[in-house]
Amino acid sequence: MEKIIVIFFSVVLINNFVLSRFLGLCPFLGVSRESGAALSMGLAVTFVMTMASIVTWFFYYFFLVPYQLEFLQTIVFILVIATFVQFVEMVMAKTSPALQEALGIYLPLITTNCAVLGVSLLNVREGYSLIETTVNGFGGGLGFTVAILLMANIRERLEFCDIPECMKGFPISFIVTSMLAFSFFGFQGFFSK
């Protein structure tokens, strides 16, 4: 139990996927212009990361390991994730069109989000059990949501700031991210003995 709590807090705050592991930067920079869209993106990523962690875990331990095909993990994982995202989109279109409207355009983008493939690979590399994998996937998504929401709120205020022409857009976003990553360092003392 203790290990699960440690995994959860460390993946949300200390080893935040965006701010300290550099995973999922494309949606982080691309969809953080406005906080409503950022929240939808965060929720979609959290859902896909949790489910993809679980699905790839089953594929790895029940399909790749018994047949000694571990070296195919990159190909198999990306196909499983792409298929899964497509499947989720189809289910959503059938069952809850409102939710699909909210997340619609973001879902296909998630396939190429490196945080999703990254969390699946990390789970296998760390040798996590199924519960630990689920917690790691969910926590990773939650950490992404926290980071993208903070970023969106800062960027909404930046709209009214007088920034030099050549620093507008990506450059200033990177510098703000740098400050965010700096402040997340404060959490590192959390689990030190």
Added chain:
Amino acid sequence: MGFLFRSGEIFIKGVWRENPTFRLVLGMCPSLAISTSVVNGFGMGMAATFVLLGSNIMVSLVRNFTPSKARIPIFIIIISTFVTIVELFTEAFTPGLHKALGIFIPLIVVNCIILARAEIFASREPILYSIADALGMGVGFTLALMLISAIREVLGNGTILGRPIFGPDYDPAIVMILAPGAFLTMGLLIGLMNYITRKR
């Protein structure tokens, strides 16, 4: 000779005017994560260039019988095949680099540069131009990575290619090789590129 001239033009465009890192802002995750030393930056750049070359050639070869609805899965399978080759190759011949780059080698699959070049360029153009495009983009990416990692290695570690350059009194700014330094370097470099190109 016209096609040779055009290939050269495509190559130069990838290195400078459409530099994938600074101008197109693609492939950010590996550029930031592994640019802690020049050796890592160079290794990552070479790995990505190989995958880019392989996938551009394959995509360009099959472009006339790829159904447009199934093109993305086809591209992804082609790319991940080459990534697996790189992964096994580095594990066997350069284990140190394989360890330093960690999960960022398999993550070349989702590097947006490669999928973007397959989609925008290789699926429409003949094979020779696709090779020029892959080499241009690959070299542009490698040079960008080496520039970022040189800045971070010098400031954050006081070394270049592992050799100390400041003497024993230099107190390295460790933050530059940690996450905030990566974001800061990238932001300032893109800002600088914007400044230079706007002045012309």
